[in-house]
Amino acid sequence: MRSSRRRRSRASASPQNPSSMPIHLTDNRDTDLLAKLGGAEGVAKYLRTDLERGLATDEQGPRGDCFQGSSPRLRHQLFATTATTVVPGLCVEQLGDRMLQILLIAAVVSIGVGIFMAYSKIGDPTEWIEGVAILCTVAFVILVNATNDYKKALQFRFLSSQRGRPAQTTIPVMHLQVGDIVHLATGDVVPADGIFLSGHQCKTDESSVTGETDAVSKKMTGDRFLISGSKVIEGICTYVVTAVGPHSLAGRSLMAMRTTEAELTPLQVKLTDLANNIAKYGIGAAAFIVIVSIIKFFIIFAPSGFTLDQDGNPATIFITGVTVIVVAVPEGLPMAVTLALAYATIRMLKDQNLVRVLSACETMGGATTICSDKTGTLTQNKMTVVQGTFFNGAVVFDTQEQLRPRLMAPEISADARLVLTQSININSTATRTECALLEFTSLLATTFNLDRQAAVQVGVIPFSSDRKRMSTVVAKDAPIHAPARLFTKGASELVLASCDFMVDEHGKVVPMTADRRAYFEGQILAMPPTLCVPLLDMSGLIWLGVAGIEDPLRPEVPPAVERCQRAGIIVRMVTGDNAVTARNIAKRCGILGAQFHAPQVACACPSSPLDKRILVNKLKEMGQTVAVTGDGTNDAPALKAADVGFAMGIAGTEVAKEASDIILMDDNFASLAKAVMWGRSVYDAVRKFLQFQLSVNVTAVVLAMITATADSKSRSIISAVQLLWVNLIMDTMAALALATDPPTEDLLNRKPHKKSDPLISYNMWKMILLQSLYQIIGCTAADPKLDDNWLKTAQYTARSDYYQWHLSAIVFNTFVWMTVFNIFNGRTLYQELNVFHRMFKNNFFPTILVIIVVLQILIIQFGSAAFGVIPLTGPEWGVSVAMGFVALPLGVLIKLLPDFGREWFETKFYDRSEEQARVVEAWQDAIRRTQLQNKVVTAFRMYKRDAPGIVSMQVNREH
Numbered sequence: 038m039r040s041s042r043r044r045r046s047r048a049s050a051s052p053q054n055p056s057s058m059p060i061h062l063t064d065n066r067d068t069d070l071l072a073k074l075g076g077a078e079g080v081a082k083y084l085r086t087d088l089e090r091g092l093a094t095d096e097q098g099p100r101g102d103c104f105q106g107s108s109p110r111l112r113h114q115l116f117a118t119t120a121t122t123v124v125p126g127l128c129v130e131q132l133g134d135r136m137l138q139i140l141l142i143a144a145v146v147s148i149g150v151g152i153f154m155a156y157s158k159i160g161d162p163t164e165w166i167e168g169v170a171i172l173c174t175v176a177f178v179i180l181v182n183a184t185n186d187y188k189k190a191l192q193f194r195f196l197s198s199q200r201g202r203p204a205q206t207t208i209p210v211m212h213l214q215v216g217d218i219v220h221l222a223t224g225d226v227v228p229a230d231g232i233f234l235s236g237h238q239c240k241t242d243e244s245s246v247t248g249e250t251d252a253v254s255k256k257m258t259g260d261r262f263l264i265s266g267s268k269v270i271e272g273i274c275t276y277v278v279t280a281v282g283p284h285s286l287a288g289r290s291l292m293a294m295r296t297t298e299a300e301l302t303p304l305q306v307k308l309t310d311l312a313n314n315i316a317k318y319g320i321g322a323a324a325f326i327v328i329v330s331i332i333k334f335f336i337i338f339a340p341s342g343f344t345l346d347q348d349g350n351p352a353t354i355f356i357t358g359v360t361v362i363v364v365a366v367p368e369g370l371p372m373a374v375t376l377a378l379a380y381a382t383i384r385m386l387k388d389q390n391l392v393r394v395l396s397a398c399e400t401m402g403g404a405t406t407i408c409s410d411k412t413g414t415l416t417q418n419k420m421t422v423v424q425g426t427f428f429n430g431a432v433v434f435d436t437q438e439q440l441r442p443r444l445m446a447p448e449i450s451a452d453a454r455l456v457l458t459q460s461i462n463i464n465s466t467a468t469r470t471e472c473a474l475l476e477f478t479s480l481l482a483t484t485f486n487l488d489r490q491a492a493v494q495v496g497v498i499p500f501s502s503d504r505k506r507m508s509t510v511v512a513k514d515a516p517i518h519a520p521a522r523l524f525t526k527g528a529s530e531l532v533l534a535s536c537d538f539m540v541d542e543h544g545k546v547v548p549m550t551a552d553r554r555a556y557f558e559g560q561i562l563a564m565p566p567t568l569c570v571p572l573l574d575m576s577g578l579i580w581l582g583v584a585g586i587e588d589p590l591r592p593e594v595p596p597a598v599e600r601c602q603r604a605g606i607i608v609r610m611v612t613g614d615n616a617v618t619a620r621n622i623a624k625r626c627g628i629l630g631a632q633f634h635a636p637q638v639a640c641a642c643p644s645s646p647l648d649k650r651i652l653v654n655k656l657k658e659m660g661q662t663v664a665v666t667g668d669g670t671n672d673a674p675a676l677k678a679a680d681v682g683f684a685m686g687i688a689g690t691e692v693a694k695e696a697s698d699i700i701l702m703d704d705n706f707a708s709l710a711k712a713v714m715w716g717r718s719v720y721d722a723v724r725k726f727l728q729f730q731l732s733v734n735v736t737a738v739v740l741a742m743i744t745a746t747a748d749s750k751s752r753s754i755i756s757a758v759q760l761l762w763v764n765l766i767m768d769t770m771a772a773l774a775l776a777t778d779p780p781t782e783d784l785l786n787r788k789p790h791k792k793s794d795p796l797i798s799y800n801m802w803k804m805i806l807l808q809s810l811y812q813i814i815g816c817t818a819a820d821p822k823l824d825d826n827w828l829k830t831a832q833y834t835a836r837s838d839y840y841q842w843h844l845s846a847i848v849f850n851t852f853v854w855m856t857v858f859n860i861f862n863g864r865t866l867y868q869e870l871n872v873f874h875r876m877f878k879n880n881f882f883p884t885i886l887v888i889i890v891v892l893q894i895l896i897i898q899f900g901s902a903a904f905g906v907i908p909l910t911g912p913e914w915g916v917s918v919a920m921g922f923v924a925l926p927l928g929v930l931i932k933l934l935p936d937f938g939r940e941w942f943e944t945k946f947y948d949r950s951e952e953q954a955r956v957v958e959a960w961q962d963a964i965r966r967t968q969l970q971n972k973v974v975t976a977f978r979m980y981k982r983d984a985p986g987i988v989s990m991q992v993n994r995e996h
Contacts, residue, residue, distance in 0.1 A: 066262045077234055077261075081277060086216030088234060088277065127183035137175055144171035146359055174769070182375050217278045225269045229281040233261040236274025243267040266670045266690055287670055287692055304399045304720065307796040308374070311727075312366070315734070319365025322738050323358040329746045330354040357745050364737045364760050373726035373772035377719045380777050388711040389686075389702040397681045397698035399723070402716025403789050404606055404664045404681060406656055408649065411612035411622055413688050413704045414666050416588040420473035423589055426560045427582030428453055429541045429553060433560075441480045452544030454481055457581050462488035464509040464524035466499075473586045474526075495521055505531055529561045529583050537577035546579055557583065587618075590625050597710040598627045604713060605788035611649050649675040662792065666701070666709065667693050683709060710785075718780035720790065721866060725775045728801045729863035733763060733856055735809040740816055740852075754816075756905045759849045762896065763856065774885040775863055779878055787867075799942045800868060800932070807931050808862065808924060812855045815920050816848045846897060846906035847913060853893050854921025857886065862928035870929055 074080050081088045131137065148169060210228045213219070218234070221227065227241065233255045240252040243264055252270055253260055263276050266287035282288050331354060378399070382392040392398055412418050422440065426433050434443045444454060458478040465471040493512040500507035506527025525532065539549050557580070564585030598608050610623050623629035649665070653675050656663045665672075665679035668689040673696040676682030684697035685704040694700055701708050737760060744754035755763075797805070861872040864882075876882055898908045909917070 066260065068261075071232070071261070077232055077277065080232055080279065081216075084216040084277070084279070086218070086277065088218065091218035092214060092216045127187055128179050131179040131182045137178065141172070141175060144169075144175065148172070178375060181379070213278055213281050215278055215281055218275060219278060220273070220275050221263075221269050222273045223269055223271055227263050227265050227267045227269070229265050229278045230285045231263045231276040231278045231280075233257070233263060234275045234277055236272055238272035239269065239274035240271040241267045242270045266692065287690075304374075304403075304723065304796075305396060308723075311796060316362075316366055319362045319738065322365060322742055323361040326361055326742055326745050327354055327358040330357065333746075357741070361738055361741050361745075364741060365734055373730070373776050374723055376772050377722040377726075377776035381715045381719050384779070385699075385712065385715050386702075388715070389705065389708040390712050390715070391686065391700040391702055392698070393694075393700065394698040398712075398716050399719045400662065400716065401664060401681050401699070401712050402718070402720040403662045403792065404713060404716070405661045405789050406607040406609060407601060407664045407666075407709065408609045408611045408652060408656075408675075408679075409666045409706060409709070410668065410672075411610055411614060411619065412588060413668065413685060414701075414706050414709075415590065415594050415610065415622060415626055417591055418588060418688065418704070420470050420586055421589050422473050422477040422584045422586055424564045424585035425477075425582060426557065427457060429539050429547065430556055430560075432542070432582070440477065444481055449542050450544045453540055453542055456540065456544065459488050459492070460524040460581055461526070463492045463494075463511060464507060464526060466507075470586060474584060477584065500527070525578070530558075532578075533557055533561070533580065533583075535578050536580040539580035549580060590622065591705060591707070593705065593707040595625070595627050597707040600710050600782075600785050601713060602627070604785040606713065609652075611652065650678055653678045660792065662789070664709070666706075667697075668704075669693055672696075681712075683712075714780040714782075714784050717784040717789075718778065721784070722776040722778065724796065724798075724801065724866055725778075725863050726772050727797060728804055728866065729771055729775060729860060731797075731805045732808045732812070732859055735805065736812040736816070736852065736855075737763065739809070739813050740848075743813075743817065754845060754848050755852065756845060758904050759845070759906075762904070763853065770885045770889055771860055771863070774860060774879075774882045777879055777881045778864070778875070781875070798866070799936065799939050801866065802942070803934070803936075804862060804928065804931055808859055808927065811924065811927055812852065812859075815855060815923075816852050842901070842905055842907050846909055847917065849904075849906060850893070850897055850909060850914070850917040851920050853889075854917050855924050856921075857889055857893075858921045858924040859928070860886070861925060868932050870932060872925070872928065 071080070074083060077088060086092055132141075213229050217229075219228070219231065221236075221239075233239070235257075236255060239255040241255060241263065243253050253267075255261065255263065255274055263274075264287075265280075265285040280286075280288075334354065378395045381398045382395060385392055385398070409415060424434065425440070427444070428449075432443050432446075432449060434440050443449075458481055461474045461478050465475060467475065495510040495512055497510075498504075498508040504527070506525055508523055508525040510521050510523050512521055533554065536549055538546050539553065541547050561583055564583070601608050608626075608628050610619065610626070610628050612619050612622075614622075620629060649667075649672065653663050653665055657678070657680070662681075663679045664681040664683060665675050666683040666685070667673070667676045668685035670690050670692040672684075673692050676684060676693060676696040681699060682697040684693040684700050686694075686700045686702040687704045689697075689700070689704075699712060737755065740755060741760075864872050864874075864876070896904055897906055901907050
């Protein structure tokens with residue numbers, strides 16, 4: 038496109054309200070206001086522009102403030118590509134996470150106390166290391182989150198840059214100003230609102246803006262308003278810009294999407310509540326330890342006096358309390374969520390799903406309804422000849438695959454095929470429907486250009502809604518009875534009624550009989566929307582055949598719909614097409630079944646964009662988790678209102694993509710079904726990690742409480758550095774191992790989880806509590822005091838801390854091995870007994886297990902100084918590993934145990950009010966139906982008694 042600018046400057050005289058008048062003019066398509074302003078000339082005067090030369094190239098200043106109304110950066114975001122947020126800004130956003138805030142506070146306190154102890158020479162001078170390690174972990178989590186968001190933004194920017202651009206530009210689109218004169222050609226996207234000035238056969242597609250599928254002609258005597266975001270599909274034009282940036286229709290829609298605040302997803306809400314509850318319990322446990330230790334301190338040490346460097350002093354007690362808080366908070370949980378989402382988004386891109394909002398992954402796992410467009414999503418968005426009957430009925434095909442073999446059969450003469458293909462190639466203007474016929478002729482090895490060049494057109498009668506046909510008259514090379522031949526096509530019923538002859542399979546013209554006419558009428562009724570192709574020669578209209586044309590269903594859609602329905606998701610088709618076409622497509626997809634009721638409405642047609650948004654909001658009010666697909670600017674409100682919005686990557690507009698959460702790169706419904714699998718996989722990954730993580734945290738906190746309160750010097754059996762290994766490094770590795778299991782089809786064999794369902798189920802709590810109980814008992818029983826003589830050996834007498842280090846090494850090693858084997862139990866959530874199923878489908882899992890085992894061996898055998906342990910002997914290693922291995926059969930036993938207390942758990946933690954409401958509604962509906970049927974029966978009896986000759990009656994239906 039080109040914009041006319043002239044190089045001159047002039048003094049500007051601002052009108053009274055220079056920005057609102059042009060906006061209202063194009064928004065309302067106000068022809069009366071346009072006339073009052075004096076037409077295009079009056080608007081040009083009002084806008085201080087010239088209809089011939091446009092604006093001056095150096096005219097800025099007041100015009101930028103009055104008419105443009107936006108900064109260059111904002112205009113770049115609106116008309117170029119979406120601005121990518123910088124990584125530092127994304128890092129700041131991550132600090133809003135409550136878990137990270139708790140960890141930061143704990144880290145700062147730990148560092149402060151550690152530095153105080155180091156400078157005061159009280160206790161271990163390396164206590165500050167734990168706080169620094171926590172800070173490093175938090176920084177790593179923030180950086181991973183921010184980097185992943187940045188990558189998604191870059192991918193979206195790359196996708197947007199692939200859209201078609203005009204062949205020529207004088208100035209960048211983002212530099213357009215009100216008053217510019219813009220030249221548009223076929224294929225250009227209208228960059229700003231404006232008024233048509235001149236052009237030739239200009240038609241625009243405004244479906245992405247208004248929802249109307251018909252092309253809109255732009256001319257001086259009709260609709261002169263061009264809307265930003267629409268597309269020129271035919272002709273050329275010149276128009277004057279009246280609204281740009283956030284004042285244009287597309288710009289206002291985009292800005293509305295930017296200002297809408299995102300809601301927390303159900304998983305985010307549950308994780309926040311869980312983090313708050315765990316923090317409360319952790320603080321309670323720490324407070325218990327501190328209070329008990331302080332009481333012990335004043336009872337044991339205070340009467341005899343104490344020094345700051347002795348064990349069990351208040352500073353040491355406080356450090357133990359902070360350690361317990363750090364252990365209690367599942368700081369690996371943000372990492373698990375981040376890794377699960379990052380892994381899913383990368384793999385989803387291979388499945389043609391570009392995720393723009395990470396939380397949309399897990400939200401899609403709980404989707405209960407999908408509102409899908411028809412065109413391009415369920416269908417191929419390509420009109421195709423799928424059925425046909427030609428000549429005297431000698432060629433009949435019901436599928437596209439049968440077309441060529443039937444028409445190219447030896448019994449069909451070349452003359453018959455020639456006249457058929459010429460009638461289509463010559464009499465076409467390459468509209469969307471005609472392209473289907475042209476593709477049909479190309480399958481017969483004919484050349485469109487050769488037929489067009491060989492024909493000498495005498496005249497063309499274009500298609501009109503009144504005539505319902507198009508005709509082209511061509512001169513004949515060797516006229517017999519007439520100097521010209523007329524090719525026509527149009528509505529089958531009307532054209533067939535006008536035909537007196539038909540062509541047989543040998544290319545001969547024979548009379549149209551009543552039997553053949555009735556046969557063709559039956560074929561027309563049985564086909565999709567049809568076009569009849571006859572020609573006028575000699576003394577009447579000659580029948581060539583009828584072709585059934587439709588936008589064929591994508592072959593992968595019916596299986597994908599069936600998969601979604603099997604997963605408990607209601608698939609709804611919301612389309613602007615007529616009811617007949619919509620019902621046909623819905624039945625073939627499997628969306629429309631034999632029976633359905635209002636809450637399960639399967640097909641809404643014809644539906645406007647407003648209807649779609651209302652439907653989405655009502656479904657959300659009913660407690661549904663709604664996913665919506667859309668491609669136009671007019672779909673943006675519904676996409677934004679939905680829990681998960683899917684925009685089309687090929688046919689979607691910039692505004693629709695900006696409003697969406699996920700972009701379907703191939704505009705295919707099957708990709709949406711894959712998104713459901715990935716969503717459930719992410720949700721399960723987070724729950725798997727929680728099941729494993731909480732077992733570790735419960736055991737660590739209880740052990741710290743028991744040993745710290747039982748020890749005379751308030752020391753925990755597992756040191757802070759050891760807990761750091763278990764609680765931070767090991768949890769991070771476990772998160773990677775459990776969060777990267779690929780999704781399977783089994784995920785679609787269960788119903789979606791509800792928003793009110795607890796994040797941790799009864800089975801998960803049973804596994805967490807019983808495994809934690811075993812680990813606590815096992816660790817407290819792992820005491821190296823075999824007999825009193827062992828305590829009197831030279832090793833213990835030579836070093837006073839040797840016994841503590843030895844005991845700590847055995848308990849620490851046993852705890853780690855119990856945790857390692859419990860990772861296998863974390864791979865299952867739904868009572869599956871085989872914890873090794875598909876283990877090697879995830880390469881991360883065995884690799885991480887090997888890394889953990891190797892590091893644990895190095896820590897025990899060579900990390901004595903840093904971790905406060907001593908190397909263990911072979912038998913001691915054997916006992917630790919054996920006690921850890923017991924976690925595997927114990928996990929199977931736990932799953933087989935009777936579900937004691939399940940009914941109480943589900944009553945307390947599961948919200949059944951929605952199900953009860955549906956049951957009540959079903960009962961009320963049944964009662965209303967029964968009452969109606971009773972009224973009908975009663976009315977029949979009364980009329981039969983009083984008026985035996987009853988012909989009709991009226992029954993009032995009460996709802």
